[in-house]
Amino acid sequence: MHGDNADSGAPRRKRVTIMHVAELAGVSHQTVSRYLRFNGGLKPVTVDKVEKAIHDLDYRPDLIARSMRTRRTNRIAIVLPELTYFVPTPFRGAASAAHEAGYQIDVVSLEGDEARRRKRVLTLMDSERVEGILSFTPLGDMLSPLPVSPVPMQVMGQYDEKMRSTGAFADGAFAAEVVQHLADLGHRRFLHVAGNQDWASARNRRTVYLETVDRLGLESYGVVGGDWSVEAGYQAARDLPANSGVTAIVAANDLVAFGVIRGLQDRGVRVPDDVSVVGWDNEEIGRFLSPTLTTVELNLELIGRQAMLELIARVEDREPPSFEHQVMGRLIARGSSGPAPR
Amino acid sequence: MHGDNADSGAPRRKRVTIMHVAELAGVSHQTVSRYLRFNGGLKPVTVDKVEKAIHDLDYRPDLIARSMRTRRTNRIAIVLPELTYFVPTPFRGAASAAHEAGYQIDVVSLEGDEARRRKRVLTLMDSERVEGILSFTPLGDMLSPLPVSPVPMQVMGQYDEKMRSTGAFADGAFAAEVVQHLADLGHRRFLHVAGNQDWASARNRRTVYLETVDRLGLESYGVVGGDWSVEAGYQAARDLPANSGVTAIVAANDLVAFGVIRGLQDRGVRVPDDVSVVGWDNEEIGRFLSPTLTTVELNLELIGRQAMLELIARVEDREPPSFEHQVMGRLIARGSSGPAPR
């Protein structure tokens, strides 16, 4: 094992405080404090003395005491859903953006019923004193009965009523591109194999799919599935009546799409000659399937990063940075989508 | 830089403290404190008064002030690698185990060179005062030049010199089972398509593979690959000389195995008639490939959970719980592995 220093009863040297540093350097504690926070207003001679003392004592400031006094914690909470299906990539983007900006990340998973979740969020804001909350899961109107929340919250994957993304991670927008792509190929009648509707991204893809089909004057044969699984895709393909007239299937992700294709092939339906299939996520296997898989690639890292940067801007009461020109994703047309059969 | 929120301006009501509660309840602050920590030693009448005051004021204790005084933080850091390939499942298990035990999770990613990483860990221990560190990435002898570390650290995926897992996540152990399974089927000459050797799990699988082949008196044709990708598997299969004599391929994970199978099939090699292939992770697609994929299923959630529980036990200076009888994983034999051709 690594450091099983069992003897926690070790002769634990007492904590080095700013006072010890001050004493050794022959200055006041306040001078050391000034040094710690900004390197200005001190004579070079003083700076040297303080630096030497800090180094000799191996001093590191106690962030808890600092927070105690400054009322700031430099801590942002990332709220995850029940942790059953959590996508690491946007998390990563968000976490590293926060670290770069000098914030620490607290990870919290919200479990239990509405009341417990609400209580947890309140505790986060008040007791743990996080300065911002980035949620990967919808929080509903959890805080609505509150006097205006003092802690900025950012929820990934929210849309406004016009289907424009608000916040970030509103990746569903690309569902419109997918449908458009298929429509351009002459398809008129669609099926959507959705992901687990507990996830915002699944709901968003579904909603935008329906909205776009409608807007373009096309037809949706229906929405099936609902758990992101290969199995769900397979079943959806098996269960599709031969006379459904569906020629294009929009799958919630690449795994589902893979299942759909297998299911179709097992029935003797050709892809894309008879039916086109589009996935989502651009997973590597898509390039190795036959046919190769048309899919949507999202820059999830960037999406997570952006959400965090927006949140931090709000925490610091600044204008959020603009991401207008950032490319959040793209459609990758490959072999599984082709012209509609006439 | 951040922090220039000169004054957040909002009409932020002043914080409710234990003093306000005490005043409203008509007791001393110490009585309130006693109530907060344990519900004993107080007269029911007093308890009622305090509870009412807490509720009326919507009081929540300031955990920072508490930590300041108690010298405890109830905070455990989870250290992640550079976040380029991080597996969420064990993280989830670890995080929820910690939450259940009343600890908060701090997520830290270690970046930069050895010196920066070392400094970061020291900061964690001293400045942020985490009580334990669970690392998903090897930390080397980062702390060796330290006076015995006061903070327990647990590193996932370490083996002792006998290839027994120490700590947790030492999932590589199942590589022995995989090789045994193939040996039982008559295979004698193996190839390993490894994962990215930056990851402990990849190194462990590789090491245990080699050790087992050796121990059973078999032959390893070699170890290739090294990035967990479908592509790597595909290339490995394409590059394998026809006369290599290899009849069994152990892939680092299911994606790699998928690539291997595609590569073999594209060359006209039959799986499993000519060559057997085994994957790792029991991803859902394995059941839908043809042939279906023999693989290893790991209970990653449990593995993460166990690592965290061990760490917490050490933090609290208790005997770590025993996981002797827990099943960490199993081999799932399916269509892609069969008897060696004679």
Add this chain to the structure above:
DNA sequence: GCATGAATAGTGATCGTTCACTATCGGAGT
């Protein structure tokens, strides 16, 4: 009537910083 002690409640110090003031020192301007 008083000592005893358990149960309950209160007082003041303390954790390690930073904040709000105040103090000192020199040099420049009047």
Add this chain to the structure above:
DNA sequence: ACTCCGATAGTGAACGATCACTATTCATGC
């Protein structure tokens, strides 16, 4: 010679809890 001012450094209080003591209450036994 005096004030004034900027640059630099110091003093004591404050952040909000808990800890270590001390004080009060009240039932009990003699």
